[in-house]
Amino acid sequence: MNFSEQKTELIVILGPTASGKTELAVNLAYKLNGEIISADSRQVYKNMDVGTGKDLSEYTKDDATIPYHLIDICEAGEKYNVARFQNDFMEVFEQIKSRNALPILCGGTGLYIQAVISDFWKMQVPVNQILRSELESLSNEHIFDNFSIFLIDYNFSSRKRLIRHIEINDFLLKNPEFSKTEFTKIEYKIFGLNPVLEIRRERISKRLKVRFEKQGMLAEVQNLLDAGVSAEVLEYYGLEYKYISYFLKKEMTFEQMFSKLETEIHRFAKRQMTFFRSMESKGFKINWIPDSLSKEEKLEYIFGYI
Numbered sequence: 001m002n003f004s005e006q007k008t009e010l011i012v013i014l015g016p017t018a019s020g021k022t023e024l025a026v027n028l029a030y031k032l033n034g035e036i037i038s039a040d041s042r043q044v045y046k047n048m049d050v051g052t053g054k055d056l057s058e059y060t061k062d063d064a065t066i067p068y069h070l071i072d073i074c075e076a077g078e079k080y081n082v083a084r085f086q087n088d089f090m091e092v093f094e095q096i097k098s099r100n101a102l103p104i105l106c107g108g109t110g111l112y113i114q115a116v117i118s119d120f121w122k123m124q125v126p127v128n129q130i131l132r133s134e135l136e137s138l139s140n141e142h143i144f145d146n147f148s149i150f151l152i153d154y155n156f157s158s159r160k161r162l163i164r165h166i167e168i169n170d171f172l173l174k175n176p177e178f179s180k181t182e183f184t185k186i187e188y189k190i191f192g193l194n195p196v197l198e199i200r201r202e203r204i205s206k207r208l209k210v211r212f213e214k215q216g217m218l219a220e221v222q223n224l225l226d227a228g229v230s231a232e233v234l235e236y237y238g239l240e241y242k243y244i245s246y247f248l249k250k251e252m253t254f255e256q257m258f259s260k261l262e263t264e265i266h267r268f269a270k271r272q273m274t275f276f277r278s279m280e281s282k283g284f285k286i287n288w289i290p291d292s293l294s295k296e297e298k299l300e301y302i303f304g305y306i
Contacts, residue, residue, distance in 0.1 A: 015193035025106035039107025051240035110275035
């Protein structure tokens with residue numbers, strides 16, 4: 001199936017942890033000449049592979065490597081946020097489209113997903129080449145001095161994104177009649193995976209055991225500590241890093257740590273589903289794929305919508 005023949009410009013695959021999102025997205029990308037954009041707030045960090053569930057080996061299908069984006073783009077110790085994700089997503093989305101490939105947004109960070117599908121209008125604000133050329137000739141200091149009205153609370157991660165941010169806001173200022181709703185025309189479809197509670201809990205527990213017994217999750221956290229990432233910073237990166245650092249500091253036994261971590265991951269999956277339900281209440285249509293379907297049937301389910 002050729003993406004150029006499809007009306008859908010973006011497919012979103014979401015679901016709680018251990019629901020099989022990556023596997024489905026990879027199989028879909030393989031069938032549709034797709035590229036995957038990760039919507040995971042922790043997989044952006046380098047050297048944090050096991051605890052964040054990157055499973056990079058899953059991005060290979062029948063000896064073909066499926067392109068993926070927004071994974072391993074930050075150093076451990078940095079702070080990433082939704083504003084940066086919006087900028088990074090928009091840049092990658094446009095690059096994928098330029099290759100006539102299908103962007104597939106896949107992940108469990110609902111806030112990130114909601115943020116980018118809410119702000120598609122930004123991509124359709126036209127390029128102002130005169131303003132862009134002027135800005136490119138100026139220093140960052142000069143830009144901040146002369147365009148400060150556009151830069152309140154803006155945390156830019158690259159000069160290119162800084163210039164585009166000013167370009168968008170300049171357009172809005174000069175076109176007060178502009179309606180964002182008129183530009184929200186990008187065709188996207190959201191598909192959700194939500195295994196029944198018993199299956200989800202079983203998958204989470206099984207995966208957690210594998211990460212400790214076969215994938216070296218303890219060693220990963222110790223390596224981060226040895227590299228100078230403090231235990232306090234590790235707590236920011238989520239449950240696995242938080243509780244394993246407690247164990248490594250001898251504040252918990254292994255059994256206490258594992259039990260607490262298992263319980264908290266189950267609770268985290270529940271919170272993820274609560275967020276996805278809140279998205280639905282805001283008008284985002286999520287097509288929930290029955291978990292009982294086979295891999296091929298799940299793909300056919302998606303094909304039926306796009």
